[in-house]
Amino acid sequence: MGKEYIDLHVHSIFSDGYMSISELVQMAKSNNVKTFAISDHDDVRNFEILKPLAKKYNLNIVSAVELSTYYICPSDCKARKVHLLGYGIDIYNSKLVELMQTYKNKRFKANIEMLNNILQIGINVPNCIFDEVKFENYLSIATEMKRVLVKNDYDYEFVKNFIDKVKPFVPNYKNYEIDIFKALQLIQYCGGVAVLAHPQEIKLDFKEKDFLIKKLKAKGLKGVEVYHADASQSEMAENLKLANENQLLISVGSDYHRPDKNNKTIGTGINNNLLKSSCSLVDYLEDNNMFER
Secondary structure (H helix, E strand, O other), X not given: OOOOEEEEEEOOOOOOOOOOHHHHHHHHHHOXXXXXXXOOEOOOOHHHHHHHHHHHHOOEEOOEEEEEEEEEEOOOOEEEEEEEEEEOOXXXXXXXXXXXXXXXXXXXXXXXXXXXXXXXXXXXXXXXXXXHOOOOOOOOHHHHHHHHHHHOOOOHHHHXXXXXXXXXXXXXXXXXXXXXXXXXXXXXXXXXXXXXXXXXXXXXXXXXXXXXXXXXXXXXXXXXXXXXXXXXXXXXXXXXXXXXXXXXXXXXXXXXXXXXXXXXEOOOEEOOOOOOOOOHHHHHHHHOOOOOO
């Protein structure tokens, strides 16, 4: 048997992924991924479905979520969107359940308002949109509508014209994110381990990221997602520097959503830029008995 790999950042149809839990597990198994987490955006519904499948295929799994948060940068007092991963969380914790419902309600309300607006101006909406679009999911409603139309065999011109018409009405989901320090506190309250997701995507320079990480670590941050499929080698090196200088755990995630032209797959990343068989976050989770047995 060859090396067995790690992927702790994957998305399913319960957020903005295109694949079912079963399909994700099959891909993980095919790619020799042994240690696996589905960290859907602001949603933990995947885990109950994942557990029996992981047991069947002998995968090490841990409950996970990716929370949408904001951070007010002190240099300009402007909010930056930041994502925070939580591992080993109690998915039944009442405060977590309440927050997940709040996120879902915000998405549903904004998307239904958008649907009503396009109906009012006379845009013809196919029945499959009403029947199949998941208005509560973490996904741009235009993207979700496009996915459903393509699935129902609408031709390219129709889909393009329809999406062009509705794009001006797509909500900006204002005030959707929660404060990052509150999110960090919640992950800990749920018994979980907090990890900063894809730091290369945060709109801060290195010094500002380091300052943020130090503040988060003081409040309980445990790790940094150093190895990420969409990061360049230099960005991953910078992520590693941030983790090492702050003595934080190192995580690995493809951030897989769907098959795409970049050849990103679970565990391997883009053109095999991941392929990690060990990391300190996995060691920590193992030592603290946080994997599902």
